[in-house]
Amino acid sequence: MKILQALFFPPEQPGGVSSMVPYIKERFNHVDDEMELFSLPKRIRNKGSEQVSFKTFDYTPYIGNKLVDKYIQTYRDYLWWTKMRINQSYDLIHAHHPIAAMVMKQVFPNTKLVLTLHSSYERELILNKAIEPDGVEQQFLTKIYRELEVVADRILTVSHAFKNYLADYVEHVDRIKVIHNGFDEKRFRPTAHENEVTQFITVCRLVPAKGLDVLLRACARLKAKGHPFMLHIIGDGPIRKELEALAQSLGLYDDIIFYGYMLHPEQFMPFFDVFVLPSRAEAFGSVFAEAALCQLALVGTDVGGIAEQIQHRVNGLLVPVEDDEALAEALESVVIDPDFRYQLALAASNKAKKDYSLERVIAQLKKVYREELASNNP
Template identity: 65%
Template sequence: MKILQALFFPPEQPGGVSSMVPYIQERFNRMAGWQMELFSLPKRVRGKGTEDLPFRTFDPEQYAGHPIVDRYLQTIRDYLWWTRMRMKGQEQYDLIHAHHPIAALALKHLYPDIPMLATIHSSYERELSLNGKIQPNGPEQAFLVSLYRELEANCDQLITVSEAFRQYMTPFLEQPERVKVIRNGFDQKRFRPISHDTPVPQLVTLCRLVPAKGLDVLLEACARLKQSGKSFVLHIIGDGDIREELEEMAEKLDIYEETIFYGYMLHPEQFMPFFDIFVLPSRAEAFGNVFAEAALCWLALVGTDVGGISEQIEHGKNGLLVPVDDVDALAGALERLLEDPQYRHELARAANERANKTYSLARVIRELKEVYREYGQ
């Protein structure tokens, strides 16, 4: 069977879709009778396409004139343009598996006779809303949530990464019960826990620095810890729109000396095992790959009780969950782990065992093979 894995942008860095799909390709290409290729839109391709994509379930023109919508529609045109130029004469696939709505809609339009599977990894509209880029319930959000039904009408099978996200999509679909859940998996060879003993507990978070990740709540919680006399170092790995704002906030809260801002890091999993506690108080998360990755590095986990995070963490057994935007609860959870290294170790061990069992790449390969066999020609 010959399968095309269609991404949005190239898998240039670990994390998200990029942490899984190239490893899936490697595994499938080693199997007898299976061949898998990757396809994506180069980041340099901008404003090239002129072909409009016909929509089946709604008229996107009613939302035209809004920057997010216009940019999205132009990116679809660019994907169509690039696909026609790059894939000409290479259409002999048994199945296409897309990992972004733009890739799915563009390729299904160009190759309507090839079965199309689409995995929806996250909610663009929730992210934009939480990050203050669009107005809640405004026209941009209406356009973006309409894409779920458009995908349902065009694709042979929708897949998502958590039960929580399937429930989120339910109001926008006609047959939500048909959506399959295949949770992400990871190549465990990338993660090598390292035994270490640090006199001062090391906290780490890894994410894009945007409001949706709740890092303002984390800094407030760390300020409470310092005020109560607790010792720690907070490592913030990642970059984004609010980095300068967060650095200023750390100074005002008098925790700048305890906080290290690293910026973007290409292979954070190589650095992660040297820390003790992974914490990320996200305001929304479809799955939260980084929690599984931190667990594979043998870190204790602290997260918010939302989306895919709450499906990974069983409170008090393999990590701690706190309500969204609750500074007191987050400070309390962190304080408990700072004060009790043995409990911290027990949670980290349990998280590691569960991650190795539940989020293995072998399990993802097995589940995908079943779906591919169902739809492949």
């Protein structure tokens, strides 16, 4: 098989997709199959000028909205770059972004197209207070799902929770297959260590959707009870200054370190004790699997893909969204009982190795690819 993996962001960008697909390519290219990566460089802006049309809806009533106009221009740019850079054919194309999928089907209409939907852009925008619920932007972005259902030969997604979310926007949700993200175990090396003070770590983009304001309030509760800890925050984003100010106002200045963006946090993670991220929504939450492979205890919110990774009090702790009191109690339980914390971390690591191995993902993808290629000759 000659396969093209069509990304949106370049592989060097942070995030679950960009950090996973290059490792899949490496493994595929060690066997009989050939795989290439393709993405839109950041420098490509406002190059495309072709007209855009969709099969399932007319987008022209949305023209003039800033987000919609940017989306359409990005589509044109991706189309321009694809036509300029790709001059060969493939047996199958696997896209990892809606724009990549739609463009690839336009350029290669007779090539089998598999699409993985990794997250919900509109839901993230709403949680980050960038758009209003039920507004023009959400209407436009959710219509894209039906377009993708028509364009793609097979749709995959990363969690059952996200598949259920898509049910409101597609006609045949039963045709969507769930394949969880996979991770190369060689990247993760748990390190034996003994910290005198419990070390919490979180890794994420600093945006409202990640719930770090809830985490800081929970830490303030924990500190008020007299439990020592350190919280390490890796990541950057638009609300960093706001979070730093909140930490100051809560009296947490000496208990938190803001590191900013880090390309390979998995190299840093094994030296900590607990990974915590109280997201308000998460399609899968790759960073939880990564933290589990580093053998950290996991604390997260009972939402989306997080809840599919964590079985409460077995391989981690789940708390309700927006509940800083419950989060503080969960953190307290792993601070005061190191044995409990260790058992959670060990169980999380064992589950991640079993369920999220790269070999498992490759085997599942190969099966999907071969099924799609076989369907050309029924």
